[in-house]
Amino acid sequence: MKKLKKLKRIRIHHEGTDTLIISAILLIALNAALYCYIESKWPFFLVAPVSIVAWLLLLNFFRCPIRLFKGDTQQTVVASADGKIVCIEEVDEHEYFHDRRLLISIFMSPLNVHANWYPVDGVVKKVAHQKGRFQAAYLPKSSTENERSMVVIETPEGVEVMARQIAGAMARRIVTYAEAGEDCYIDEHMGFIKFGSRVDLYLPLGTEVLVQLGERTVGNETVIAKLKG
Secondary structure: OOOOOOOOOOOEOHHHHHHHHHHHHHHHHHHHHHHHHOOOOHHHHHHHHHHHHHHHHHHHHOEOOOOOOOOOOOOEEEOOOOEEEEEEEEEEEOOOOOEEEEEEEEEEOOOOOOEEEOOOOEEEEEEEEEOOEOOOOOOOOHHHHEOEEEEEEEOOOOOEEEEEEEEOOOOOOEEEOOOOOOEEOOOOEEEEEOOOEEEEEEEOOOOEEOOOOOOEEOOOOOEEEEOOO
């Protein structure tokens, strides 16, 4: 019998709590100083709207909508992130599988939700973090050269799938919640990447691809592939 899914009802992601509080305090202090200690009020009237817009952009970045996948999860691969499909191709994977795999990559801009969901139901087989560079995440070489975290999941049917969180030019922190040996489910958060990034999914050859290059994805909603039976 399938274990009940843990529902994470988070509207503002907890990864952003400290950032939002600290930035609000600093912006309020800056604007209060401009208003109280500078005779001309023009600096305040110029900086205050910019401060509000900047803080609202941060708030938008850390939003975490409530999403529950409504379809059949068996052999289903769901998008791990909001973003755009930037790569669908067969590649040689050298860090874990050491064979040929189907790669589907989702690029997240700073305006996307940056929470990452598990792409499949299963058991976490391996979690590893690799230090690297911080090149633009939409570049193909970012998959193997940028800082990244690897999560390998074995589905109930015995198929292994890898999700790789990749830092981008702006991203400086990858958070991975997955732990080896634990059960994982679609609807659960796998991690979070701050400020522009990418998620690569490595699937077995022969997997049926259900998305196209340039297509927009919605994390935990868009079905991107079907695994073979």
